[in-house]
Amino acid sequence: MKGIDAFKELAPLLKNEPTVLANGYISREFFNVTDRKENFYMIGSMGLASSIGLGVALAQPERKTLILDGDGNVLMAMGTLAMIAACAPKNLMHIVIDNEVYESTGSQRTLSHEIKLEEVAKSVGYKQGMRVTRPQDIRPAYQKLYQAEGPVFLLIKVEPAFDASQGRVTHTPEEIRDRFMESIAG
Amino acid sequence: MLSSKIFVEKLQGNGFDFFTGVPCSLLSGLIAELEADRKAGYIPSVREDAGVGLCAGAYMGGKQPVLLMQNSGFGYSLNAFTSLNLIYKIPVLVIMSWRGCGGKDAPEHIIMGDINEQLLETSGMEYAVLDENNADQVLATALKKIKNDKVPYTLLVKKGLFDERH
Numbered sequence: 001m002k003g004i005d006a007f008k009e010l011a012p013l014l015k016n017e018p019t020v021l022a023n024g025y026i027s028r029e030f031f032n033v034t035d036r037k038e039n040f041y042m043i044g045s046m047g048l049a050s051s052i053g054l055g056v057a058l059a060q061p062e063r064k065t066l067i068l069d070g071d072g073n074v075l076m077a078m079g080t081l082a083m084i085a086a087c088a089p090k091n092l093m094h095i096v097i098d099n100e101v102y103e104s105t106g107s108q109r110t111l112s113h114e115i116k117l118e119e120v121a122k123s124v125g126y127k128q129g130m131r132v133t134r135p136q137d138i139r140p141a142y143q144k145l146y147q148a149e150g151p152v153f154l155l156i157k158v159e160p161a162f163d164a165s166q167g168r169v170t171h172t173p174e175e176i177r178d179r180f181m182e183s184i185a186g
Numbered sequence: 187m188l189s190s191k192i193f194v195e196k197l198q199g200n201g202f203d204f205f206t207g208v209p210c211s212l213l214s215g216l217i218a219e220l221e222a223d224r225k226a227g228y229i230p231s232v233r234e235d236a237g238v239g240l241c242a243g244a245y246m247g248g249k250q251p252v253l254l255m256q257n258s259g260f261g262y263s264l265n266a267f268t269s270l271n272l273i274y275k276i277p278v279l280v281i282m283s284w285r286g287c288g289g290k291d292a293p294e295h296i297i298m299g300d301i302n303e304q305l306l307e308t309s310g311m312e313y314a315v316l317d318e319n320n321a322d323q324v325l326a327t328a329l330k331k332i333k334n335d336k337v338p339y340t341l342l343v344k345k346g347l348f349d350e351r352h
Contacts, residue, residue: 018246018247020243040246042270043269043273044265044268044269044270044273045235045238045239045265045266045269045270046265047235047236047239048235048236048238048239048242048266048270049239050239051231051235051236051237051238051239051240051242051243052239052240052242052243052246052270053243054239054240054243055204055239055240055241055242055243055244055245055246055247055249055251056243056244056246056247057243057247058204058229058240058243058244058247059204059243059244059245059246059247059248059249060247060248077233077235077236079232079233079236080232080236080239082232083229083230083231083232083236083240086230087229173273173274173275174273174274174275176274177246177274177275177276180246181246184246184247184248185248
């Protein structure tokens with residue numbers, strides 16, 4: 001499964017949930033599949049999608065909140081997994097697109113071929129930690145986790161296959177913030 | 187000396203309602219006050235950059251956050267400030283202890299203590315040095331920066347300003 005296949009499965013499942021997207025190809029690829037005002041495209045600050053998502057989830061406890069993260073981002077901020085588990089927001093879903101490489105910088109390997117990140121999440125205290133490897137498994141896994149009490153973790157294993165001809169996010173950072181905040185406030 | 191309790195009340199009185207941080211002994215009284223106050227809901231951050239991210243998310247979710255850190259954590263969080271807060275215009279009140287101020291401290295604090303103000307200025311982070319008498323004034327400035335300019339604002343705290351509890 002390519003990352004784009006995972007996004008095409010995921011995108012129709014999303015409603016109005018605030019969604020924080022990791023930098024690099026995750027933001028770019030998802031932007032090209034479905035641009036929505038609830039998407040916070042984090043273009044810099046690698047590693048912080050998870051802490052930003054936690055902040056949103058804590059500030060808006062009644063709203064289901066998603067983090068669409070990458071393996072490199074999660075490995076860079078493994079301590080944040082502990083913060084999420086300790087704060088235990090029931091409304092937080094953490095989805096990781098795991099391609100085992102830093103793809104946007106030339107596909108240097110991460111450590112997620114050896115390290116099972118969903119096991120790390122479970123052992124640190126997430127209520128659930130699941131892994132899927134086939135596109136047809138994404139929808140049922142997502143629906144199961146959506147019904148569950150958070151924080152929950154879903155790892156989607158993909159192959160590195162980003163189409164670099166795809167454009168970057170065209171909104172300015174301030175536009176991204178404004179749309180995102182309006183979608184939460186409205 | 188500035189009372190930690192009174193300063194926390196001033197923060198809350200000015201609408202700050204989300205608190206996180208990584209500790210410093212110079213801020214130990216403040217953190218103890220926040221931990222004792224259930225409605226403050228103080229969250230221990232594991233790293234200062236994670237605290238920056240947490241506050242950014244909380245801000246976008248409608249909170250008015252405060253991040254406490256030692257100046258050593260400014261190094262860790264510099265990229266977060268420059269590639270998140272300053273370009274998206276996401277404000278946060280940073281309460282930063284000024285270890286190494288005046289060159290009198292443990293060796294690991296001397297260089298950051300020496301460049302603390304320059305580093306804030308160079309990176310476009312506006313700040314004020316908090317003292318016994320200017321709390322209301324600097325908080326008013328901070329609120330203006332946060333609400334109008336939507337930028338982070340930092341209060342530097344020297345040793346001895348707050349009661350220490352450790």
